[in-house]
Amino acid sequence: MTPDDVISALKTSKLRGRGGAGFPTWMKWNFTKEATGTAKYVVCNADEGDPGAYMDRSVLEGDPHSVLESMAICGRTIGAAQGYIYIRAEYPLAISRLERAIAQAGDMGLLGKDILGSGFDFEIELRLGAGAFVCGEETALLASIEGERGMPRPRPPFPSVKGLWGRPTVINNVETWANVPVIITRGAEWFANIGTEDSTGTKVFALTGRIENSGLVEVPMGTSLRDIVFNIGGGIPNGKAFKAVQTGGPSGGVITADHLDTPIDYTPLQELGSIMGSGGMIVMDETDCIVDIAKFYLEFTVEESCGKCAPCRIGGRKLYNILTGTTKGTGTQEDIEKMRTIGSAMQKASLCGLGQTAPNPILSPLRYFRPEYDAHINDKLCPAGVCKDLIRFEILTDKCIGCGVCARKCPVGCISGERREPHEIDQSQCIKCGECFEVCKFDAVLRA
């Protein structure tokens, strides 16, 4: 196959990037191929920083050669002789398997000088990342390889024109790379027949949270969420009710029961205010608090913000603090408006995807779970019973028979009472662990 044949196969296959944005892979390769310049580079993004996601790790541990082969194909297509795999140092097994695979490929003449006697040279080196989430953003990743601080740079210019050391660079996600050799061997049409018209092939998701079978699932694009959660995932454990699925990790939003039949695809998810992202999928049930979950994600993005741009650096902190207030009962309706204003400025004026998408875990649930926010704000109540400052355990005197089980179980010993007499909780000492609520056989402990 000539370089043009490869590009045309990728075009027919309609493969889109699996790293989050879903950009057509053939276009990236073609831009870089067409770009003028002596040195060009091929980069594999194996920084995988979404909390709970490990799709890329499994590919690298299970089939590292698929990525190496793919990068070499790309090198030959665009005219690059050097590839880098940027992988987080927290993946020691994947690193050692990659190292071994690179050595093997070198020994077999599949990497290095004059590959398979074709006259084409291609080397691959590993670069270890220190595990900052933002280093997964392509421009920050390239800066990091260059030895600079991992901070995003403005685009344009895009890496395909001006990437590593200012040279045209193709950067793709691990899963994207792993798809290419299959497309070449089994044919672009075969690949294009899997999935939907717009999005072809399969996608791997890391299914976690309140789900019977958690783990990695690979499904054709367009599969419905219902299928993934209830058939493949086996539904919600302990007979609890399904509440929502968070897709796209800290950059995404929630999909509610009403939208369970949505096909998993880039556009439909975006229309619902979420994103496909790299494939994190966290299932929530009725015991999960929507405000608390948003707070969890914001805590993550605030920690991971590189601090370069003002909207993300300051806005993220503000959002997090407002959410914290909401979970503590000091939130106001005005706060909701503030979150909308800040969130919108962050989406529009942040430099990179981290800041642009960080408000999604708030703005998306605000569309579907506004009453739950209102309960926290107006009634100082957490309907799911998660926000500790908003719950109270009380013993109902008319129901308590004075068996004393709760008093024995309370880890801080703040329940007192005579035997056979109604017991009482010392509210000032209670840590709201809910142990008493769980153990009382007479429904005498009230959670309010």
Added chain:
Amino acid sequence: MATMVNLQINNIAVSVPEGTNVLDAAATANVRIPKLCYHPDLPAWAACGICVVKIEGSNKLARSCALPVAEGMKVITHDPELQEVRRTVIELILSTHPNSCLTCPRNGTCELQTLAADFGIRDQPYEQIIRDIPADTSTPSIVLNPEKCVACGRCVAVCQGVQDVWALEFIGRGDETRMAPAGDILLGDSPCIKCGQCSAHCPVGAIFEKDDTRVLYDAVLDERKHTVVQIAPAVRVALGEAFGMEPGSIVTGKIYAALRRLGFDTIFDTNFGADLTIMEEGTEFVRRFVEGKGALPLITTCCPSWVDYMEKYYPDMIPHFSTAKSPQMMLAAMTKTYYAKQIKTDPSDIFMASVMPCTSKKYEIVRDENMYSSGCQDIDASITTRELARMIKQAGIDFETLPDETVDEALGIYTGAGTIFGATGGVMEAALRTAYYLVTGVDLPGVEFEAIRGLEGIKRATIDIEGAEVRVAVAHNMLNTKIILEEVKSALAAGKEPRTTS
């Protein structure tokens, strides 16, 4: 000629050279896009998010500072949505910035203050979070106050990219980001050369020049002190600008008058010190060149920051540096020794101040024991043009209408070398003329400097001194100095002895 690119800014057609950014292109259509982190001297860092604009065909806002123009581009710079985004970003920045404008050194010249005023911001909708980090006052020249930092990155860009010193770095992440020397040590312990470029580029009061005006007020009020002040030639031009006069207005006579009204007993011109430096350096060159005593090439500079830079980054080249003091220190040493004897005053009873164009002179006056040649500190305080302007305003002196006065004759001797050798083109050239005169007994004919293509800020010349070829190079700014030093270093290492002075 650069290729021109045609685009539309708010439906106004403009044509600008290829490579221009959208922010500058908008300026040609009389449109000013607000910004905070961007500075025309520095590469666009694209951090603040205030200069965002809409580009037709894109659903994302773009940072106009970092976006090069493209043929046919259609830009919207102002609409309600953009103003709302900018306003929110400014409000967010203000929520992390102390409300201390009235007592801030940048009051009235702060770019954030101007933005807040232009956007008519009247309240603080967001929770105020001010970081409580102590200011770094460890250098004599500049103060770093991270509390006010807006993380625009300009100081880091200028310190690393322009000065090539790398004293400042980004420290921390997220909202803990701040600028400090790598390893979070004090600036005084860092490679900082006190050039003050960071403070000159900081948009707010987060890095600023140390204020030493108080020391001057105390001295002029002290009856026992004989107060002397010297002013550098560059101040004469710059001070006029500080009072809103035409750039380039020479206000020498008014400065002398103002300094007398401020209470100084004697006023000297640093030019006399320059004459001494020139004579000394010329003689030193002759000694090294003719008598072979000392290393060649001879390297000279009057800027203490350059000296500091070279000592830190090129310690092996120290034997090549001229041993002559800079003009301000020359004049000060003479004042507290020779002049002190003439007026029969103990040097410890003389207070010497200097008015200089830059902050690094504050550092020079205490840099080592040679700056105490009179037995006490030769210069007690050095202030910048800006500090002098403030003092004049504080004293209620109506500068513009002040009648001209004259300088005190330096040490009672009529000044020489500067006029004899026609000190144009800086101290190096004047020293060369002096050397030429000392060797040949005649004036050096005009020196033909050749500009070096692609390297603005370096010029070279070759002159003939009695049959011997002398090559000279003059470098402006740190990076160019480095280029020359590297060249000299590799020539020396290669065993060639370049008969060069630079």
